[in-house]
Amino acid sequence: MSMQGERKHMNKDLTVGKSRTVLWKFCLPLFGSILFQQLYNIADSFVAGKFVGENALAAVGNSYEITLIFIAFAFGCNIGCSVIVSQLFGAKKLPELKTAVYTTLIAGGVLCAALMAVGALFCPQLLRLMHTPENVFADSKLYLDIYILGLPFVFYYNIATGIFSALGDSKTPFWFLACSSLSNIAMDILFVTAFKMGVAGVAWATFLCQGVSCVLAIVFVFLRFRKIQTDTRPKVFSWHLLRSIAAVAIPSILQQSFISVGNILIQGIINSFGSAVMAGYSASIKLNNLVITSLTTLGNGISNFTAQNLGAGKPTRIKEGFQAGLQMVWMLCVPLTLLYVFAGRHLVYIFLDDPSGTAMDTGVALLRILAPFYCVVAAKLVADGVLRGAGKMRQFMVATFTDLILRVVLAKVLSGFFGTVGIWMAWPIGWSVATVLSLLFYRHGKWQKE
Numbered sequence: 001m002s003m004q005g006e007r008k009h010m011n012k013d014l015t016v017g018k019s020r021t022v023l024w025k026f027c028l029p030l031f032g033s034i035l036f037q038q039l040y041n042i043a044d045s046f047v048a049g050k051f052v053g054e055n056a057l058a059a060v061g062n063s064y065e066i067t068l069i070f071i072a073f074a075f076g077c078n079i080g081c082s083v084i085v086s087q088l089f090g091a092k093k094l095p096e097l098k099t100a101v102y103t104t105l106i107a108g109g110v111l112c113a114a115l116m117a118v119g120a121l122f123c124p125q126l127l128r129l130m131h132t133p134e135n136v137f138a139d140s141k142l143y144l145d146i147y148i149l150g151l152p153f154v155f156y157y158n159i160a161t162g163i164f165s166a167l168g169d170s171k172t173p174f175w176f177l178a179c180s181s182l183s184n185i186a187m188d189i190l191f192v193t194a195f196k197m198g199v200a201g202v203a204w205a206t207f208l209c210q211g212v213s214c215v216l217a218i219v220f221v222f223l224r225f226r227k228i229q230t231d232t233r234p235k236v237f238s239w240h241l242l243r244s245i246a247a248v249a250i251p252s253i254l255q256q257s258f259i260s261v262g263n264i265l266i267q268g269i270i271n272s273f274g275s276a277v278m279a280g281y282s283a284s285i286k287l288n289n290l291v292i293t294s295l296t297t298l299g300n301g302i303s304n305f306t307a308q309n310l311g312a313g314k315p316t317r318i319k320e321g322f323q324a325g326l327q328m329v330w331m332l333c334v335p336l337t338l339l340y341v342f343a344g345r346h347l348v349y350i351f352l353d354d355p356s357g358t359a360m361d362t363g364v365a366l367l368r369i370l371a372p373f374y375c376v377v378a379a380k381l382v383a384d385g386v387l388r389g390a391g392k393m394r395q396f397m398v399a400t401f402t403d404l405i406l407r408v409v410l411a412k413v414l415s416g417f418f419g420t421v422g423i424w425m426a427w428p429i430g431w432s433v434a435t436v437l438s439l440l441f442y443r444h445g446k447w448q449k450e
Contacts, residue, residue: 061282080249
């Protein structure tokens with residue numbers, strides 16, 4: 001099969017065609033995928049809050065901050081593999097492309113096994129460090145124990161979706177997630193209401209649905225690879241490619257991990273205000289994460305676009321992709337900002353039975369403070385997508401860590417003066433400063449000189 005025929009058959013080449021049209025068609029299924037991905041977490045919180053109780057909602061939200069550490073490593077494998085495979089695909093190096101995928105699958109499995117051991121040993125200590133109240137501690141630990149068992153599903157699903165995205169196929173992961181997420185909602189309700197399993201039912205429903213989507217995704221990857229013909233037999237493992245993948249993956253892992261650690265520190269501050277504040281925060285942060293994760297995923301799409309075009313020697317298309325990316329994320333941010341600011345109380349009510357009280361007031365205040373700054377952080381995440389796709393990881397990390405450090409420090413300081421409102425104020429300040437840095441780094445990229 002010819003190279004041109006193979007590329008047409010299995011993927012979307014992001015190096016040809018009008019940049020804006022190509023990027024939008026590629027990113028829209030990614031956006032749909034992340035909506036369904038977030039349904040996992042929203043369904044967990046909805047079922048816990050509505051059918052079990054406020055303490056269960058607090059426990060699921062509390063555990064979620066620790067699960068983000070594990071997701072950070074899985075995401076690092078995703079983005080490291082995705083960027084390198086995108087560059088190899090753009091450069092038409094198919095044998096090396098296959099080797100990069102096999103190398104990631106092997107290295108990801110080793111990393112996952114190590115994290116499962118660490119998680120089993122140290123999650124209770126992390127819950128203590130977060131000042132988890134005793135009335136939600138047992139449920140938080142139970143949720144984490146089950147989550148850790150399903151960690152291989154999380155890892156290999158992320159790697160598989162990174163491969164599909166690198167090859168320009170953003171539709172296949174969308175269909176996996178759509179079916180899996182809708183099934184998760186149904187199983188959440190079944191396990192909690194019919195089987196009376198409480199928080200354990202929420203965790204097991206997620207475990208099973210993630211397992212199915214992971215297995216299907218990996219099977220489809222290998223079916224796709226069987227159709228890729230190469231002149232030479234690709235190696236199963238390459239230390240050289242592992243180093244290239246790690247050069248992108250490790251900074252991404254560090255970024256996400258430190259953000260998760262920062263969120264745990266912030267969660268510890270929040271926990272000191274009691275379980276009602278924890279429940280309100282848990283509800284609203286799910287809504288906030290829906291936006292931020294969607295923007296991050298679109299940024300990942302821009303990373304694939306950037307990497308493919310650099311691999312193909314077409315850096316001038318990167319500026320066009322950046323401008324199209326800004327238009328895309330801002331069109332998403334404006335309606336969501338208005339929705340969260342003016343209808344935040346109704347949205348938080350989805351997760352809470354009590355329409356008034358501390359939990360509700362906490363959730364509404366957080367949304368009203370954060371939502372007006374979504375357009376700001378969106379610009380950062382688009383610029384970060386270009387930096388990451390171009391391998392500019394040092395600049396990427398500087399902007400990210402600046403945001404993180406400011407948020408953690410200011411949350412601690414401002415909470416002493418303004419209570420929980422002070423914690424929420426730290427987010428927009430960190431976002432704004434980091435956005436300026438990311439945009440400056442983007443402006444000094446080599447694509448600006450073409």
